[in-house]
Amino acid sequence: xxxxxxxQTRRLRFPNLDLxxxxxxxxxxxxxxxxxxxxxxxxxxxxNVGAFPPxxxxxxxxxxxxxxxxxxxxxxxxxxTPQTLKIGVLAGIIGLGIGVILGLVSxxxxxxxxTVIRTTTDVLNTIPGIALxxxxxxxxxxxxxxxxxxxxxxxxxxxxxxxVRAQTLTLRERAYVQVARLNGMGGLEIIVKEVxxxxxxxxxxxxxxxxxxxxxxxxxxxxxxxxxxxTLTLGMMIYWAQYYxxxxxNMWWWWAPPIVVIVLIFVGLFxxxxxxxxxxxxxxxxxx
Amino acid sequence: xxxxILQVKDLRVYYHTGSGCVRAVEGxxxxxxxxxxxxxxxxxxxxxxxxxxxxxxxxxxxxxxxxGQILLGxxxxxxxxxxxxxxxxxxxxxxxxxxxxxxxxxxxxxxEQFVDTMEAHDQRLAKKEADAKVHDLLGQVGLRREVARxxxxxxxxxxxxxxxxxxxxxxxxxxxxxxxxxxxxxVVVQRQVMETLGQVQAVLGAxxxxxxxxxxxxxxxxxxxxxxYAGRMVxxxxxxxxxxxxxxxxxxxxxxxxxxxxxxxxxxxxxxxxPSLLNPPPGCAFHPRCRMAVARCxxxxxxxxxxxxxxxxxxxxxxxRT
Amino acid sequence: MxxxxxxxxxxxxxxxxxxxxxxxxxxxxxxxxxILAEKPxxxxxxxxxxxxxxxxxxxLLGMIRPTEGxxxxxxxxLTQMSGxxxxxxxxxxxxxxxxxxxxxxxxxxxxHVLTTPVAKFHLADSKTATRELIESAVRAVGLRPEETxxxxxxxxxxxxxxxVMIARALVLKPRIILADEPxxxxxxxLRATILESLLKLKRERGISILYIxxxxxxxxxxxxxxTVLYQGRVVEVGDVDLVIKQPKHPYTQLLVNSIPLPNxxxxxxxxxxxxxxxxxxxRPNQGCRFANRCPSRMPKCLESSPPLFRIDPNRGAAxxxxxxxxxxxxxxxLESTPVSGSTN
Numbered sequence: 001x002x003x004x005x006x007x008q009t010r011r012l013r014f015p016n017l018d019l020x021x022x023x024x025x026x027x028x029x030x031x032x033x034x035x036x037x038x039x040x041x042x043x044x045x046x047x048n049v050g051a052f053p054p055x056x057x058x059x060x061x062x063x064x065x066x067x068x069x070x071x072x073x074x075x076x077x078x079x080x081t082p083q084t085l086k087i088g089v090l091a092g093i094i095g096l097g098i099g100v101i102l103g104l105v106s107x108x109x110x111x112x113x114x115t116v117i118r119t120t121t122d123v124l125n126t127i128p129g130i131a132l133x134x135x136x137x138x139x140x141x142x143x144x145x146x147x148x149x150x151x152x153x154x155x156x157x158x159x160x161x162x163x164v165r166a167q168t169l170t171l172r173e174r175a176y177v178q179v180a181r182l183n184g185m186g187g188l189e190i191i192v193k194e195v196x197x198x199x200x201x202x203x204x205x206x207x208x209x210x211x212x213x214x215x216x217x218x219x220x221x222x223x224x225x226x227x228x229x230x231t232l233t234l235g236m237m238i239y240w241a242q243y244y245x246x247x248x249x250n251m252w253w254w255w256a257p258p259i260v261v262i263v264l265i266f267v268g269l270f271x272x273x274x275x276x277x278x279x280x281x282x283x284x285x286x287x288x
Numbered sequence: 289x290x291x292x293i294l295q296v297k298d299l300r301v302y303y304h305t306g307s308g309c310v311r312a313v314e315g316x317x318x319x320x321x322x323x324x325x326x327x328x329x330x331x332x333x334x335x336x337x338x339x340x341x342x343x344x345x346x347x348x349x350x351x352x353x354x355x356g357q358i359l360l361g362x363x364x365x366x367x368x369x370x371x372x373x374x375x376x377x378x379x380x381x382x383x384x385x386x387x388x389x390x391x392x393x394x395x396x397x398x399x400e401q402f403v404d405t406m407e408a409h410d411q412r413l414a415k416k417e418a419d420a421k422v423h424d425l426l427g428q429v430g431l432r433r434e435v436a437r438x439x440x441x442x443x444x445x446x447x448x449x450x451x452x453x454x455x456x457x458x459x460x461x462x463x464x465x466x467x468x469x470x471x472x473x474x475v476v477v478q479r480q481v482m483e484t485l486g487q488v489q490a491v492l493g494a495x496x497x498x499x500x501x502x503x504x505x506x507x508x509x510x511x512x513x514x515x516x517y518a519g520r521m522v523x524x525x526x527x528x529x530x531x532x533x534x535x536x537x538x539x540x541x542x543x544x545x546x547x548x549x550x551x552x553x554x555x556x557x558x559x560x561x562x563p564s565l566l567n568p569p570p571g572c573a574f575h576p577r578c579r580m581a582v583a584r585c586x587x588x589x590x591x592x593x594x595x596x597x598x599x600x601x602x603x604x605x606x607x608x609r610t
Numbered sequence: 611m612x613x614x615x616x617x618x619x620x621x622x623x624x625x626x627x628x629x630x631x632x633x634x635x636x637x638x639x640x641x642x643x644x645i646l647a648e649k650p651x652x653x654x655x656x657x658x659x660x661x662x663x664x665x666x667x668x669x670l671l672g673m674i675r676p677t678e679g680x681x682x683x684x685x686x687x688l689t690q691m692s693g694x695x696x697x698x699x700x701x702x703x704x705x706x707x708x709x710x711x712x713x714x715x716x717x718x719x720x721x722h723v724l725t726t727p728v729a730k731f732h733l734a735d736s737k738t739a740t741r742e743l744i745e746s747a748v749r750a751v752g753l754r755p756e757e758t759x760x761x762x763x764x765x766x767x768x769x770x771x772x773x774v775m776i777a778r779a780l781v782l783k784p785r786i787i788l789a790d791e792p793x794x795x796x797x798x799x800l801r802a803t804i805l806e807s808l809l810k811l812k813r814e815r816g817i818s819i820l821y822i823x824x825x826x827x828x829x830x831x832x833x834x835x836x837t838v839l840y841q842g843r844v845v846e847v848g849d850v851d852l853v854i855k856q857p858k859h860p861y862t863q864l865l866v867n868s869i870p871l872p873n874x875x876x877x878x879x880x881x882x883x884x885x886x887x888x889x890x891x892x893r894p895n896q897g898c899r900f901a902n903r904c905p906s907r908m909p910k911c912l913e914s915s916p917p918l919f920r921i922d923p924n925r926g927a928a929x930x931x932x933x934x935x936x937x938x939x940x941x942x943x944l945e946s947t948p949v950s951g952s953t954n
Contacts, residue, residue: 175712178673179723179778182705184697184730197717331797332768474658475824479868479878501798504827504870508877528874545802546872547827549854554831557803561767 021275027268031261035085038078046072047079047232058253065253067237068244076232077257083145083233085265088215090149095156096210100203102157103164104191108172114165121161129155133217137226144228148221152214159213160206167202171195201276208273212266219262234258293462293495294320294343299356301335301342310565312338312351314519317592320463320512325489325496327506327527330516333562337386339516340467340499344383345373360463379409382456384466384485389448392440398426398451399436405458425454428491429484446477453485457492464489467499482509503546507531512598515539518563518573521592525599535601537578572604580605612684614647614818615670615703615786618941619679622665638662638669638842641679642941645786650816652809653944654829654850656865657839663822666839667790670820671705672696701731704779708791710771714763720771721759723778724748731782747777751807769800776807780815787811790822805832826869830854835944838862841899844918847943848925859927860904898930906931918943 045051049069056066064073106117124132136151137143171177172195180194221227222235223242241247241255301313313335320326328336341347343358345365358365360380365373377383385391393401402422406413413421423433429450440448449469456464466485470478486509489496498510506513507527514524515536523536534540541558548554560577563569569576575585582604590602596609620641627633641662645651657663668674670681672688681688683699691699707713714723724744727733734740745755751773763771772792779787789808793801805828811817823829829836829850836853838846838861846859857863870878898904901911910930918940919932926943 174715175707175709176715176723178705178707179713179775180715180726181673182671182700183723183727183778184700185726194715198715331799475826475870476658476864476868479870483878502870503798504872507872507874508870531872531874542799543872545799547802547805547825547831548872549827549830549869552831553809555802555806555809557801557806558799559803561769562797562799 018275018278020271021279024268024271024273024275027264028272031081031264031268032085034078034261035081038081039075042072042075042078044075044079046075055249055251057251064257065251067240067251067254068246068249069240071232073254073257076237077234077261080232080234080237080258081261083231084215084218084235084262087145087149087152087218087233088211090146091152091156091214091218092207092211094149094153095214096160096203096207097157098153099157099160099210100164100196100199102161103166104168104195104199106161107165107168108191108195109187117161118165121158121165124155125158125162129158129217130220133221134224134226137221143226145231145233148218148228149214152217152221155217156210156214160210163206164199164202167199168195171198205273205276208269208276212269212273215265215269234262291322292319293322293361294497295357295359296339296343297357297359299339299342299358300354301338301347301351302354304350304352308566311568312519312565313342314568315356315592316516316519316521317356318514318521318524320495320497322462322495323489323493324512325486325498325510327510327513328497328499328516329501329503329506329513331501331562333518333565334516335519335565336499336501336516337467338519340383340465340497343465343497344377344381346383375409378405378456378461379459380461381463381465382459382461384449384452384456384464384469386468386471388452388469389440389445389472392448392451394440396439397436398422398438398440398443401451401455402436402458405455409459411459421458425458426451428457428488429454430480444477445473446481449473449477449481450484453481453488457488457494460492461494463495463497465497465499468501469498470505471500478505503542515542518568519565520573520602521600522574522603523599523601524592525596525601529596529599535595535599535606536574536603537580537605538574539601541579572602612647613644613682614684615643615645616682616941617641617643617670617679618682618939620666620669620676620681621678622662622669622674623677636842637665638839640940641666641837641839641844642939643837643944644941645818645820645944647684647785650812650818651835652812652819652821652833654821654823654833654836655839656823656826656829656836658824660841661839662842663839664790665842667705667788667820667822670788671703672699697731701782702785703788704782704784704786705788705790706772706775706779706792709795710768710775711763713775714771716763719760719762720766720774723774724759724781727778727782733781743781744777747781748774750780751777752803753777768796769804772796772800772804773807776804776811780811784817786818786820788820788822791824792821793828794823794825801828808832826854826865837940837944838865843899843915844928844940845900846925846927847918847940848922852922852925858921858925858932859929860906860931861900862927864903898928 049071052062052066052070052072054066054068054070056062058065062072062074064077067073102117106114132155133151140147177190177194180190219235222233223238225239227233227236227239237258238255246254297317299313299316303310303312316339318326328339330336342353347353353366365376368376399422402425403418422436426433426435431447431450435443435447470481473481482505485496498506500506510527512525513527513530515522515538517538523530523534523539530539531543534543544556545558558577563573571586571588572590575581578585584604590604592600592602593608594600595606620638622638624635624637625632643653655663655666669676675689683703686695688699714720721744724747725740728740728743734743748755748758753770753773758766758770758774793804796804808819809832812819821829821833833850835848836850837844838853840861846853846857846862853862854866857866897912897914898916901907904911908930916928916930917937918926918928919935920926920938921932921935924943926938
């Protein structure tokens with residue numbers, strides 16, 4: 001296979017680690033550090049409305065200036081980033097968790113259980129996520145970060161459930177599952193002890209995809225104005241920026257920085273997913 | 289040796305992997321006369337399939353021909369360029385690879401597969417001539433003309449394999465290499481396919497190398513047999529001689545371990561495990577499992593010697609007979 | 611004579627396709643067999659691919675349910691067993707499969723496959739007792755625990771992995787082992803060793819073995835009785851010496867003649883077998899399944915399917931050539947009645 005030589009050149013000293021993965025992780029770590037440690041450099045009050053004179057361009061006092069509501073943009077950025085990450089990760093974990101459980105159960109036990117779960121999943125899968133999210137979000141009187149995560153999770157499980165079901169169907173036919181039955185193991189035990197461990201590579205990659213999707217959905221909802229009005233997230237910053245016509249007013253220091261951070265997050269997630277894919281595949285190739 | 293169509297001299301094929309150098313073929317030599325059948329028999333890891341691939345220069349990196357010569361007539365195949373080798377493939381040396389029936393293009397009708405092969409070697413025939421040729425080839429392997437219009441999935445395993453046999457003789461090669469051509473087939477179909485191959489080969493006057501692990505199949509089909517172990521040729525000679533009086537301890541134990549219909553409950557396996565090709569044992573690769581090993585066997589690699597005319601083996605304990 | 615495992619009129623049909631285009635395949639039809647408790651036997655089930663032998667294995671292990679017919683363990687039908695009876699069945703009827711790699715979960719060391727049954731069936735009450743139990747099972751198959759346990763499947767050879775699977779079956783102290791092509795994916799030099807250990811299981815531990823294979827030579831070497839399947843039906847059954855050395859059914863004759871004997875002096879003759887009629891890809895027949903390939907075909911063969919005729923006291927064949935003989939059932943042919951010459 002000609003791809004062998006390509007992967008050779010991308011390997012570093014550790015035979016398993018792929019360069020893309022390393023770059024991806026570095027990007028994500030940078031954003032994470034920014035979001036976790038950054039806020040300690042800034043007084044939270046500086047992110048309040050009216051803290052400073054509005055629409056100030058970047059200066060030594062305000063590295064990224066202030067926005068139309070008087071917030072210090074740099075400070076706001078450091079406080080908004082962890083919130084966005086929180087929504088994405090929370091929604092990703094919950095959504096994936098539900099999806100994996102449903103997929104395993106419906107894939108292993110066929111029959112009624114499978115039919116019910118599968119039909120529900122399929123029906124929900126056909127409805128565009130954003131449409132559902134918009135409908136649900138508009139029904140909410142109050143929106144918070146946690147609530148957003150819940151709503152997004154409520155839809156994030158759809159794709160993993162289907163994908164995990166497909167994987168479970170194949171894994172179920174593996175000879176070692178037959179041996180497990182002969183060894184006296186019961187259905188649920190087999191799912192957890194025999195099938196699930198072999199799904200871990202898939203779940204790891206899927207986690208990244210689910211978190212990406214969740215983050216994207218949250219930013220989308222927020223940009224539409226359906227986000228938590230009282231908390232700053234990256235998406236909310238974009239919303240406010242657009243609400244106050246920051247682009248027309250040429251306030252690049254307001255609308256550009258959140259976009260940069262978002263791009264860093266997504267590029268990082270993409271590289272991690274691509275790198276993981278390379279790692280899992282090269283390992284599979286070597287065992288052939 | 290003017291009618292030796294193939295002479296392999298000291299062929300070495302190594303795989304340079306991340307964990308080290310795997311010596312898949314370590315100094316294999318044999319000759320093949322025109323129109324004759326040679327069997328390369330060995331278990332997994334013996335290097336027989338690698339040898340077959342090397343003869344066709346179909347090795348994938350990190351595998352490489354490290355040394356030795358492959359003389360087809362007067363031409364050394366190891367020295368040809370990729371383009372020259374491509375010309376040789378299928379027109380002079382063709383192959384029926386392992387799992388060949390799964391290598392038929394599923395979206396092409398059988399007829400197209402033949403035309404494809406011919407066109408790849410610059411043989412463009414008019415439709416009528418091409419049809420005639422395809423029908424003739426199919427007839428040679430005992431398939432009806434209607435098969436030409438079918439798709440691979442409409443054929444049974446045996447039929448697909450016979451198509452592969454027909455494909456391999458399309459350009460009238462001098463040598464056909466069959467790598468485990470019947471491994472997935474039933475015993476009855478296996479016999480049909482092998483007999484078909486034999487007939488086809490006789491008509492064409494081509495030589496055949498049969499690579500496999502089934503000693504019974506070898507006994508039924510080949511004229512000369514080469515026994516391989518751990519990448520080395522441990523015995524090569526006329527097939528009757530080898531079965532009647534195997535010279536190498538491995539051949540002896542292998543033949544003894546074969547189940548037969550002569551008596552029940554006779555089980556004689558070969559103890560031990562096959563050697564690692566990454567770290568082969570020093571000296572003779574078989575010595576850890578050999579019941580007759582002496583001190584010399586673990587330090588010195590035995591050379592391939594002609595014990596009787598045409599019958600070679602590499603064992604310190606076998607003396608050349610005059 | 612108490613019966614251990616019996617099958618009567620066992621039939622399995624699979625339906626594929628959607629609502630409107632359903633296709634029915636009969637994988638196994640009217641299979642019968644009887645293994646008695648007092649006399650450990652090795653019964654070979656021989657057939658090519660498509661003969662139904664895999665389906666048979668899954669049915670006998672209770673993994674799928676028959677469409678018709680029944681399977682009895684110790685006199686109780688599998689479908690009517692209580693929970694505890696099922697546990698006993700599950701423990702006493704074990705299996706070894708064909709692929710020595712696929713049977714291991716790559717996530718775990720090979721010990722997992724040995725410790726699980728000990729735990730699930732409460733065969734030992736402490737960690738040390740478990741350890742002793744699995745070590746002695748591993749030794750019983752000719753392996754050394756220190757070289758085998760604690761390793762991952764890919765670190766062992768195919769022969770070692772297969773033997774660990776036999777050790778797994780032994781740990782449970784079964785009474786019957788179903789061996790589904792146990793050596794076809796193992797190197798030739800190791801086959802004899804593994805088959806010999808199966809023979810020892812019968813001789814030393816009184817375990818009956820159902821040896822499912824396509825290789826008639828090893829079937830002859832190992833077994834006492836044999837059933838030959840063709841496209842789901844029993845075509846010949848009985849004493850292995852009679853069936854293999856003097857086959858009466860045309861299909862069995864064809865099979866035996868096609869065996870590549872490792873003897874260059876007796877090559878395949880130019881028999882009538884090399885008809886170039888291709889194997890039909892499942893053409894449903896009212897009559898005998900083998901009729902369209904059979905050199906002795908008669909008009910009757912295309913009309914109805916022959917029952918099993920008793921040709922010898924210990925052998926039957928399902929062929930209209932023997933219609934003058936009394937009809938019988940496959941399980942009767944496999945009852946382990948002693949016959950001179952084939953003891954133990």
